[in-house]
Amino acid sequence: MADIIYTYHNSVYLNITNKCPCRCVFCIRDKADAIGEAENLFHETEPTTEEIKDAIDRFDFGGKDTAVFCGYGEPTNALDNLIKSAEYLKEKFPEIKLRLNTNGLSDLINERETVKEICAHFDSVSISLNDVSSEEYDKITRNIYPGKAYEAMLKFARYCVNEGVETRLSVVDVIGEEKIKKAKEIADSIGADFLCRKYDR
Secondary structure, three states, X not given: OOOOEEEEOOEEEEOOOOOXXXXXXXXXXXXXXXXXXXXXXXXXXXXXXXXXXXXHHHOOOOOOOEEEEOEOEOHHHHHHHHHHHHHHHHHHOOOOEEEEEEOOOHHHHHOOOOHHHHHOOOXXXXXXXXXXXXXXHHHHHOOOOOOOHHHHHHHHHHHHHHOOOEEEEEEEHHHOHHHHHHHHHHHHHHOOEEEEEOOOO
């Protein structure tokens, strides 16, 4: 059975699905079966809500102040499990801050607006901006919603900001300095924080 909860750089992560509408050119999934202290992050079958809750019950959260929903898949692809397990985790450990790492395509994935539902359970949301135009975004993410994904992601980010949740847009440094500067301007324009992540080669 794959790891549902794992640690990486002393942070706790929840790996609740392997489904994702993107195949990003720099995705870690193409390089290794796991990262951090996980042994395997590829689920043979998608974990159920009860299996996720059981993993939470068995994990020692002592000394941890943040838990991040981010594994080898897009967490909002398992929206019901995401909401239920976040709610359960917060009930058990109200002192722990919850962060969602997402591609921001939840509304397309679930065919409805999902921001209010998500933001009601998370303290912060980190969204992968990836690139600075729809065309380039489609190339780098190889998503299943070409021509629609980029604007949907930005709309999701703006709505998260409007909900008052700490919101961050991120890119990977492979896009180059000029685009990184433009990406920060985009983040600034919607009131989000910005992070440029170093590509792990």
